[in-house]
C-alpha cells in the first residue's frame with residue numbers, strides 16, 4: 341500500500357527536481373504538494389484548448405504533450421514544441437489574465453500532470469519575487485514568438 345506520507349514524499353522530491361521550483365523553501369513546496377491534484381490523460385486528449393478560459397497550472401510528472409497553435413494561413417493548428425517530464429504549462433492564462441493561448445495535446449498514454457489551481461499558483465509565485473519575474477519574462481517572450489509565427 342502506498343501511504344499518504346509516501347505519496348507526499350514522492351511528489352515533494354519530484355517537485356524539487358523541477359527547475360522552476362528548485363529555490364522554493366521546503367515549507368512552501370510542502371504546501372504545494374498538499375494542494376496538488378493529479379490528472380491522467382490518454383494520447384490525443386486535449387489538456388488545454390486555445391481560446392478557453394483557464395484557471396490551472398500543470399507540471400508533467402509522466403509522459404509527453406505537444407503544444408499547438410492556430411496560425412494564419414493554416415487550417416490546422418501548427419505544432420510548436422513538445423514538453424516532457426518536469427516541464428510545465430498553463431502559466432500564461434494565470435499571469436496575463438487571458439484565455440488559453442495555445443492547445444496542449446497529450447502525446448503518450450498514461451500521461452500524468454500535477455495540477456495547481458489559480459489560488460495556489462498565486463500563493464506559489466506571488467510571494468516569491470524571483471519566480472514571478474522569471475515567469476513574467478518568459479510569458480512576454482511567448483507573446484513575441486507568437487507574433488513572429490503569425491506575422492512573418
Ligand code: WNU
Pocket residue numbers: 388394407420421423428429430431432433434439440441442443444475478479482483485486
Ligand atoms: C508559445 N506560445 C504560447 C508553450 C510552457 C511554460 C512556459 C512555454 Cl513558462 P496558456 C497554453 C500554454 C501557455 C504556455 C504554453 O502553452 N506554451 C506556449 C508557447 O510559444 N503558449 N502562446 N510555448 S510551452 C511553455 C513557456 O504555458 O499557457 O495558459 O495555455 O496560454
